[in-house]
Amino acid sequence: MTDEPMVYLLDDEPEMLKALTRLLRAEGFQVQGFSSARAFLGHAHQQGPACLVLDVAMPYIDGLAVQERLHQINAELPIVFLTGHGDIPMSVRAMKAGAENFLTKPVNAAELLPAIRGALQRAADRHSEREELAALRKRLACLTPREREVLGHVIAGKMNKQIAADLGTGEQNIKVHRGRLMRKLGLRSVAELVRLAQRLGVPPAK
Amino acid sequence: MSWITILYLMMAALSATIAGIYLAAWLMQRGAWAYLMFVLLALSIAGLAGMELWMLRAQTPAEYATALRWFQVPVWFGFVAIVGLVTLRLRPRFLWLGWLAVGLRTVAVAATFLSGPNLNFTELTEIEHVMLLGAPVALAGEGVPNPWMLTGQAALLSMMLFILDGGVSAWRRGEGVRSLALAISIFVGVAVGTAQAVLVFWNFAHWPILVTPLFVFVAAAMGSELSIGLLRAARAERDAQAKDAALSVSEQRLSLAAEAADAGFWGLDAQSGAVWATAKTRELFALPAEGALSLGDFLERVHRHDQARVKQLIAAALRSNERYRTEFRVVDPGGRVRWLAGLGRSVGPTEAGPRTLMGVSVDMTARKAMLDALRRQRARLERVFREETLSELSVALAHELNQPLAMILTNAEAAQALLAQTPPNLTEVKEILADIASADRRAADVIRHLRSLLERGEPDREDLLLDDAIDRVIQLLGNDIDDQCVTLDLSLAADLPSVQADRILIEQVLLNLLNNACAAVAGNPAGDRRVSVATRAQADGVLVEVTDNGCGVSDPERIFETFYSTTPGGLGMGLAIVRSIVNSHGGRVWAESPASGGATLHLYLPLTAPHHDR
Incomplete structure (x- = not known):
């Protein structure tokens, strides 16, 4: 699978789906079209950045329900909604639930393309962040149990002496562990360590 | 009192009574001159009876002569009465005979008072007495006949001719046996009287003068004829009263119906153009409650837009016996407009003779206003309904048209993008154009369908x-x-x-x-x-x-x-x-x-x- 950004299209009108697919392909997007929500939800999504262009007024499962399902399965796809008749309560609901944009049909390329680009940008940002965190987690996993223990105490703001007392060992010992874990994580300051722990959700020791 | 006296008094009294009755009849029916003539006849008989009784009971020739002189006065009246009655009843052709008779008789009366003691005798020297009905009655004995007496007898003769002429004229006119019998009765009465006068006064016979019974006989003949007329008149009167009563009942019914229907009646006399109208009609047309009206007065009230039509209708109705029914507006002097419904038909001969157009008018304003209000309400409802439908349809239309429009736009933009590529992807552009065309056709179908929904049915004419x-x-x-x-x-x-x-x-x-x-x-x-x-x-x-x-x-x-x-x-x-x-x-x-x-x-x-x- 490539990391090329992918645009998923979901519209129950095959003709409309075809037209949108053509337009987006001509504009150089990687496009995959679905004419039913079930087909889309059952499809294995690629790992790279992607967004969804979604027609709200679909039969059986409407656009908003699709948005909800995607939340449930934790698939963080930015969504561009298309609607036949822009009705305000619906658009408010969609935007609150994190929609990227809400456009009224018939939609101009001049509106649609920037919206899709924006959505893909967001997807790309999220993707790279996700990859960075994955690398950090991998490094965190390299720490020995003792080093993890020391890390918890460090980010709780304790001095080496205190940590030594808490863990029932010598201050010199703590210094060595601390130096090793900083090297393993590739960090230089305690501040950097605290931010990393926050991003990865490591709790400080009590 | 002798029988003769009783008889004569009875005749006098009876005649007077009959005179009274006919006088009353004449007073009620002034046109019936025959009644007045009959009154004259009856009164003259009463007078005759008196004079004759006087003569019959005369004791001296002088008394007899005086009675005989005055005797001519009632005779003259009776004469005039008989000529009048014959003229009126039998209508003789030669009226101059009647005038001649009356003229001669008048001369005779004049002679009576100018020529001697009386018309009949220049000198009466003796009277005789004979027994009649057990009493002595006087009759002329010795006397010199007066030549003037001839005028009286000539009068009698011309009257007899006059009566005969009357009888013949009536018969010729085909008036039947009754007129002829009447003529003969009068003729016989007069003829017997004449014969008696000639025989007695020219000294051919010695009889007492008994003229009164003859007059009574003539009067009876005349009276029976007249009383038939009187009875008929009474019956006609009674019938007329009954008819009037019936008419007034039907009139009341009619006016009750008219009142109930709030209708006005009117009638137009085609010849004179005069119109009679009930009070309600006058009210409906805002015309004065009193006074004569003409068709023009009515037409003046009709709304100017309806005038020509109403005139035509009236003219057509007068030509045929068809009933007409119409609605038109009237405008009162205050400018208020009211709707009237009119119904009418002409009665009378169909030819160009005088005709009457009878009609009824009813105020329709309130009903018309109500109908109008209902119609307007219905129209408003229909309009609202149509607008409602229209707004629903326009929502549906917007949705239906949106899909093909969106598709066309997106495809067109895709084609633009494809054409901008190098080299342009013409194969796909062709496909896109085909899709655009089909989407366009779909949109047209939607509109056609919508139009068929909006079409309304046949108008309600x-x-x-x-x-x-x-x-x-x-x-x-x-x-x-x-x-x-x-x-x-x-x-x-x-x-x-x-x-x-x-x-x-x-x-x-x-x-x-x-x-x-x-x-x-x-x-x-x-x-x-x-x-x-x-x-x-x-x-x-x-x-x-x-x-x-x-x-x-x-x-x-x-x-x-x-x-x-x-x-x-x-x-x-x-x-x-x-x-x-x-x-x-x-x-x-x-x-x-x-x-x-x-x-x-x-x-x-x-x-x-x-x-x-x-």
Whole structure:
């Protein structure tokens, strides 16, 4: 699978789906079209950045329900909604639930393309962040149990002496562990360590 | 008292009584101169009886002579009476005979008083007495006959001829046996009297003079004839009273019915043009409660737009025996308009003889107003319903058209992008164009379908007077026109024929045209907003023109297109609907907008629309 950004299209009108697919392909997007929500939800999504262009007024499962399902399965796809008749309560609901944009049909390329680009940008940002965190987690996993223990105490703001007392060992010992874990994580300051722990959700020791 | 006395007194009394009865009859029936003549006859008989009794009972020749002299007076009266009665009853051809008889008799009476003691004797020396009915009665004995007596007898003779002439004339006229019998009876009576006079007074016989019974006989003959007439008159009177009573009952019934129906009755005498009318009719037409009326007075009250029609109807009704029924407006002096329903038929001979047109008029204003209100309410409901439907349809339309439109737009933009590539992907552009075309066709189908939904059915046709429709629409618009300071000028043709049309739809059309005209002049200064409505009869239809001095229209044909609107916020449906309604009536609607400004919308409706095939 490539990391090329992918645009998923979901519209129950095959003709409309075809037209949108053509337009987006001509504009150089990687496009995959679905004419039913079930087909889309059952499809294995690629790992790279992607967004969804979604027609709200679909039969059986409407656009908003699709948005909800995607939340449930934790698939963080930015969504561009298309609607036949822009009705305000619906658009408010969609935007609150994190929609990227809400456009009224018939939609101009001049509106649609920037919206899709924006959505893909967001997807790309999220993707790279996700990859960075994955690398950090991998490094965190390299720490020995003792080093993890020391890390918890460090980010709780304790001095080496205190940590030594808490863990029932010598201050010199703590210094060595601390130096090793900083090297393993590739960090230089305690501040950097605290931010990393926050991003990865490591709790400080009590 | 002797029998003779009793008999004569009875005859006198009876005659007087009969005279009284006939005098009363004559007083009640002044035209019946025969009654008066009979009174004269009866009175003369009473006089005769008195004089004759005097003669019969005379003791000396001088007394007899005096009685005989006065005897001529009642004879003269009786004579005149008999001539009069014969003249009246038998109508003889030779009236001069009657005049001759009366003239001679008058001479005789004159001679009686001028020539001697009496007409009959120049000198009476002796009277005799004979026994009659057990009593002695006097009769002339020795005397010298008076030659003047001949005049009296000549009078008798001419009267007999007169009576004969009367009898013959009556017989010739075919009046039957009764007249002839009457003539013979009178003739016999007079003839016997004459014979008696000749025999006694020329000394051929010695009899007492007994003229009275003969007169009584004549009177009886005459009286029986007259009393038949009197009885008939009484019966006729009774019948007339009964008829009057019946008539008054039927009149009362009629007036009760009229009151219940709140109807006015009237009758027109075709010859004189005079009209009698009940109080209610006068009230309905706002005419004075008293005084003579003519057809003109009534027509003057009829609304000027209905006058020609009503006149025609009356003329037609007078020519035939057909019943007519119509509705028309009357305007009272205060300008208040009321609707009357009229029903009438002429009675009398069908030929050009005198005819009477009888009719009933009923006030329809309230009923008409109620019907109008109902119709208007229905029209309003229908309009609301149509608007509601229209808004629903437009939502559906927007949705239905949105899909193909969105598709066309997206495809077109995709094609643009494809053509911008190097090299351009023409194969896909071709496919895209095919898809665009099919989407376009789909959109057209949607619109066609929608139009078929909006089509209305056959109009509900009735006889429609466009004047009325215009009146009602102006009433509906009244406040709007005033509020907008629009000056409305009407010039409606007086005798516009009615058209076969759906009243509600045509009113909708007129409402639309007037509304548009008012909207068109809204931009003018307040004093210069003019709209005029004119109607004109054409050979086979009616033309209505609504003209305004507004801004005019740039394209007089486009304004009839659906969704073409010149007013902000307008749907652009009004004139499209107008044209579809007018077309369904077989009519035409078109606009003209001269370069000088303003616009005229022409609406033409045929008198009888052919049923429209869709």
